[in-house]
Amino acid sequence: MVQSVLCEMLGIRYPVFQGGMAWVADGRLAAAVSEGGGLGIIGAGNAPASYVREQIRLARSLTGKPFGVNIMLLSPFADEVAQTAAEERVAVVTTGAGNPSKYMKLWLDAGIKVIPVVPSVAMAKLVTRLGASAVIAEGGESGGHVGELTTMVLVPLICDATHLPVIAAGGIADGRGAAAAFMLGACGVQMGTRFLSAEECSIHPVYKEKIVGAGDLCTMVTGKRLGHPVRSLRTQFARDYAKAEYGGMPDDQLEALGVGALRLAVQEGDLKKGCFLAGQCAALVGKVQPAAEIVREVMEGAEPLLKGAPQWVR
Ligand code: TUI
Secondary structure, three states, X not given: OOOOHHHHHHOOOOOEXXXXXXXXXXXXHHHHHHHOOOEEEEEOOOOOHHHHHHHHHHHHHHOOOOEEEEEEOOOOOHHHHHHHHHHHXXXXXXXXXXXXXXXXXXXXXXXXEEEEEOOOHHHHHHHHXXXXXXXXXXXXXXXXXXXXXXXXXXXHHHHXXXXXXXXXXXXXXXXXHHHHHHHOOOOEEEEOHHHHOEOOOOOOHHHHHHHHOOOOOOEEEEOHHHOOOEEEEOXXXXXXXXXXXXXXXXXXXXXXHHOOHHHHHHHHOOOOOOOOEOXXXXXXXXXXXXXXXXXXHHHHHHXXXXXXXXXXXX
């Protein structure tokens, strides 16, 4: 069985995290992943603390296993959600889209293991000094808010920059990706897109169909001009946005175009106005299946590849 230091550190069977996707990763999905032996993560996104508390309690009612909460640091509710995670004493907090420094003491004092997404060597060094338990190196193949570097380059750079365990994310959807991540020095993987196809994932059926049916050139990055590049499916909305972005639409109008688009994708399956966040590896996702099966399949797929590594050495 593929295991690593993360398993003992967090009390999980497999070193697999489910990405804390905004609007998507609720208590039900997180509990299903944790029940399957991975680490389920509730995505706070832009939601207020009351929603996050409700989802934490829902997850607790569905599983006795550890799970985490992802705090999206650009959220206007980041302060209150950070406080709620501390009050609820969740096992793990992951952070994304910003610098988590100002909350580290709050979470560490509550006995929470803090695992930030680090887009750079400097951020990895900073959070190592501040007491993080591990870091997530998320390459630009991922869905949603993307950094500059690819997983292939970022993971070994981050491994060299910190003594902490590194979790690889971005572009991983099967055993091959997971095995490759271990070869790059990671001791765990985080997947978001693959879990969009989980039975327990509550997104609109149209969203799931688009993920399962996605081909190799199915995603694109928009939003670079406003400083927050986002990877999503190449839908009508994404094309319209790109046209506006490169056609000189003023910043405030462009900003307004994106407001509410993720909700329209997740809840309404609106292909015209919805923003369907997804990673490049959507092309590798072929069917809807239970979350626990996904966790097992990815880890059981990685095992023979890792065992077979000596074939390359003569
Ligand atoms: O956060 C993500 N992915 C996301 S967040 C999101 S919601 C959103 N919607 C519109 C605009 C922005 C966000 C959808 N997908 N992944 C983790 C991640 N974190 N990727 C990159 C980073 C990151 C970037 C900068 C982490 C830290 C950071 O620090 C910069 C600094 O120095 O403050």
